[in-house]
Amino acid sequence: MSGKIHRQDASSIFPSSTEYRCNLVPCGHVLGSRSLLVSRGDSSHQETARGAARDGIEFFYTGDFFTQPDRILSALAPVHTEILACECTYGTPFFEFPPYEVLAREITDWIATSLNKGPIVLYGYPLGKNQELLALLNPFSVDTPIIADEDTCACVDVYRDAGIPLPPCEPYRAYNRGKFFEKEHRWILLLPLNSRFDERYQKLDRTGCRRAAFSGWTLDAAWLEEWHVDAGFPLSDHPSFSNLVSFIEDCAPATLLLMHGNGTLLRHRLLDKMVGPLRNAVPRDTRIIALKP
Structure with a gap:
């Protein structure tokens, strides 16, 4: 710099x-x-x-x-x-973004439909965006494992300590040792947006998972295309x-x-x-x- x-x-x-x-x-x-x-x-x-x-x-x-x-x-x-x-x-x-209640409904509808077909990966930011996504995932937490990278989990703990209720999520490392991602067909994984092409997560390519990115920039079709995801939602802070x-x-x-x-x-x-x-x-x-x- x-x-x-x-x-x-x-x-x-x-x-x-x-x-x-x-x-x-x-x-x-x-x-x-x-x-x-x-x-x-x-x-x-x-x-x-x-x-x-x-x-x-x-x-x-x-x-x-x-x-x-x-x-x-x-x-x-x-x-x-x-x-x-x-x-x-x-x-x-x-x-211009949709009203939040409209956008939240579009996101949860996509998640529900996608989970009927297999696991999903949601890409946001470890601080802020992924906690908002986790709040939207509350209805799915009853019967679907919600997993996140370590940075997101650490930030979730800070939000909870501040009195913000969020559904449970487990760290990625707890599931990465075995064949969980390959064998199970219903799970939700929260990851940082910049990890989309990270070698640590290449095994996800073999799971047939559907992927979505979350940012105001998703309105830009060229920007969204670069991330090779199935959907994009302009959830922005x-x-x-x-x-x-x-x-x-x-x-x-x-x-x-x-x-x-x-x-x-x-x-x-x-x-x-x-x-x-x-x-x-x-x-x-x-x-x-x-x-x-």
């Missing part, structure tokens, strides 16, 4: 004579992830979230975040702020394009910094008042800056 570190005198951003408060608020991306809110004086996140007027300079750094309810983690609420530094992973209109625009609108920043995505394209879309759904997306006087990766 290479790059340059640019130092900025904080006094040029926040006057030294003013007292500021920093709050870390849950942002719904993965367990433990936080967004940063810097407020002046006695203003609080709760007051701002209810729509209180901006109290001097405020800075809201989202990091990776999620905005929709009905998931295993609380969603991030918009905050009325002077400066918003916002991720835009899916900052193009192409990335980032906001879709329309949810991202709504979040920015509700924050109503005076300055908007776009990062971690195609900020240039999103900036043009936000400023294009002739696009119907985005006509009033941001205040007319908002300054929008797309930060380069």
Whole structure:
């Protein structure tokens, strides 16, 4: 990794004579992830979230975040702020996801149908995505072994310790010693997405298992084709394009910094008042800056 570190005198951003408060608020991306809110004086996140007027300079750094309810983690609420530094992973209109209840039903229907034909492998991320998938697997845990790689299992333990109920899953190593995967015809395996072509899991090729990938990027047919799976579902822990625009609108920043995505394209879309759904997306006087990766 290479790059340059640019130092900025904080006094040029926040006057030294003013007292500021920093709050870390849950942002719904993965367990433990936080967004940063810097407020002046006695203003609080709760007051701002209810729509209180901006109290001097405020800075809201989202990091990776999620905005929709009905998931295993609380969603991030918009905050009325002077400066918003916002991720835009899916900052193009192409990335629109189904409502969660619709997507969850599509996923569980596919799992039920596929299990009638044989075992299945689900590819997500060890932290965050695979715990969401495990929660969806609860109805199948009664009569189907649920197995996961060691990293996913370790993260599941952390989620349980935090009070998030998840169905049981067993570590892959406990089943890998014998011929379980070859002999049994009904099991569910959770693996990291980047393990799809890992040599450690080559024996799965002989089981006739069906495979599915889970990411917002599955909407991109070319991306999905590279993974050689039977299905893809846009289960994401980032906001879709329309949810991202709504979040920015509700924050109503005076300055908007776009990062971690195609900020240039999103900036043009936000400023294009002739696009119907985005006509009033941001205040007319908002300054929008797309930060380069």
